[in-house]
Amino acid sequence: MSDQPETSGPFRPELEVMPPQRQRRWTVLLRLLLLIPHFIVLWLVSIAAGVVVFIGWFAALFLGRLPDWISGFLTLFVGYQTRVAASNMLLVDRYPPFLISQPDYPVQVDIRPGELNRWAVFFRIILVIPAAIVSAVVAQGWCVLAFFIWLIVLVSGRNPRPIFDASAAALRYGYRTNAYLYLLTGAYPKKLFGDARAAENPPRQSPGTRPLVMSKGGQILLIVFIVLGAIGMITNGVVQSTNQHRYEYEYQYDYGR
Numbered sequence: 451m452s453d454q455p456e457t458s459g460p461f462r463p464e465l466e467v468m469p470p471q472r473q474r475r476w477t478v479l480l481r482l483l484l485l486i487p488h489f490i491v492l493w494l495v496s497i498a499a500g501v502v503v504f505i506g507w508f509a510a511l512f513l514g515r516l517p518d519w520i521s522g523f524l525t526l527f528v529g530y531q532t533r534v535a536a537s538n539m540l541l542v543d544r545y546p547p548f549l550i551s552q553p554d555y556p557v558q559v560d561i562r563p564g565e566l567n568r569w570a571v572f573f574r575i576i577l578v579i580p581a582a583i584v585s586a587v588v589a590q591g592w593c594v595l596a597f598f599i600w601l602i603v604l605v606s607g608r609n610p611r612p613i614f615d616a617s618a619a620a621l622r623y624g625y626r627t628n629a630y631l632y633l634l635t636g637a638y639p640k641k642l643f644g645d646a647r648a649a650e651n652p653p654r655q656s657p658g659t660r661p662l663v664m665s666k667g668g669q670i671l672l673i674v675f676i677v678l679g680a681i682g683m684i685t686n687g688v689v690q691s692t693n694q695h696r697y698e699y700e701y702q703y704d705y706g707r
Contacts, residue, residue, distance in 0.1 A: 462637035463629040464560040465622045466660040467536055469614050473543040478604045481540065488534045491548060499527040503632050510571045510633055521563035524632045526550065529559040532625045539592065539617045540603045559625065560660075563634050570636060578631045581639040585627045588620045588642070588672070591679030615668025616675060618659045619644060643669055 477484065506520040516524070526549060533546040536557045544556060551558065570577060592599075599617070603609050609617075619642060626639040645661035664672070 460564055460566075460636040461562040462640070463562075463626050463635055464660050465532065465618075465625050466558040466560070466658050467541050467618050467621070468556040468658040469541065469609060469611075470543040470556070472607050473540070473603055473609065475604055475607055477543060477545075478540060478600065478607075481538065481600075484545065485534065485538055488537075488546060488548070492531060492534055495527055495530065495549070499524060499632070506633055507571065507574070510566050511568055514568055515565050516563055516633055521634060524634055525559075525561045525563065528561065528625065528628050528632060528634065531628065532559055532621065533557045535621055535624070539621060540599065540609055541614060541617055541621065561629055561634050564636070566633060566636050571633060574631065574633065577638075578627065581623075581627045581630065584642065585620075585624045585639070587679035587683060588675050589624060589679065590682045591675030591677065592617060592620050594678040594682055595675070611665050612667030612671050615644075615662075615664040616671035619662060619664060619668070619672050620675060622659060622662060643672060 502520055502523050506516045506524065509517050509520065515521075529551055530546075530549050533551065533555070536542050537544075537546045542556045546557070547555060599613055602613065623639055623642045626635075626637075629635050630637070630639055641662070644664035
């Protein structure tokens with residue numbers, strides 16, 4: 451659901467990720483360790499972002515848009531979050547800058563905050579649920595295969611196009627979902643499987659993700675992400691429910707004794 455019709459609606463956040471020709475194997479091997487400082491900073495900034503978006507929600511209800519200082523900070527946060535995620539997903543080899551992007555960095559976000567529908571702002575937490583579920587399922591599926599993706603990139607020294615496409619699609623949809631959640635756009639997250647209009651004009655192939663022209667292998671792998679993610683989330687839910695019932699039963703049994 452968008453705040454306005456698609457034909458004249460708000461700008462949908464765009465993401466440009468340029469794939470590296472080669473990746474240094476030592477950075478792939480130690481990627482999680484290298485990103486620990488970013489994970490710490492991102493966690494601290496996310497706390498501030500939660501406070502700021504709460505203030506921005508009230509402001510947007512009255513003003514119909516976010517104040518500039520709020521949209522500026524949240525844009526900074528979502529962009530930083532996306533760059534760290536791109537590095538974590540092995541989409542880029544260069545070490546991400548802290549907080550503020552660099553013009554030549556291979557991951558660039560394009561967010562243009564504007565007017566917001568007040569009703570959509572009021573119900574934003576409810577409206578974002580379907581997109582958040584899709585994003586979580588795809589992310590879960592990527593995590594299931596994360597070790598194999600890491601191993602392939604480590605051995606080959608590059609990110610094969612199908613893996614790049616599927617990972618970039620997951621990243622872009624998550625990025626658009628976050629931008630919508632943080633009131634930076636009224637455009638609802640769409641186009642998980644890439645940009646159809648661009649794909650209708652083969653053999654044109656985008657080297658990056660703007661537009662995101664997915665290979666057939668990338669589309670198939672993305673479907674695998676979705677299937678594995680759904681299975682993983684259902685399994686986790688069943689296990690947690692079983693453990694909860696077992697705990698309640700043991701508690702009642704011990705208390706009854």
